[in-house]
Amino acid sequence: MRPGRCYSHVTSQPYTRREYIHGAPQPKISKFTAGTPSLMDSYEVKVSLVVSSIVLFVIVSVVLVPLCIARWYVKVFGDM
Secondary structure (H helix, E strand, C coil): CCCHHHHCCCCCCCCCCHHHCCCCCCCCCCCCCCCCHHHHHHCCCCCCCCCCCCCCCCHHHHHCHHHHHHHHHHHHHCCC
């Protein structure tokens, strides 16, 4: 994987042969919410990711957020 400094300025579309592009790519994150939908309003804590400026995300970092939160819970509250 390239370092972030390689993507700090987006000047144009990456090189791709246009005859192979048939539409927008599918999102890599197919499920944006987790948990039981009927219990969503009864949770004590809700975590949201809000950005204040335009940034580029690596998909892996967004997918790993729930794992980091779970590790933090185990560190703070112990293994339940």
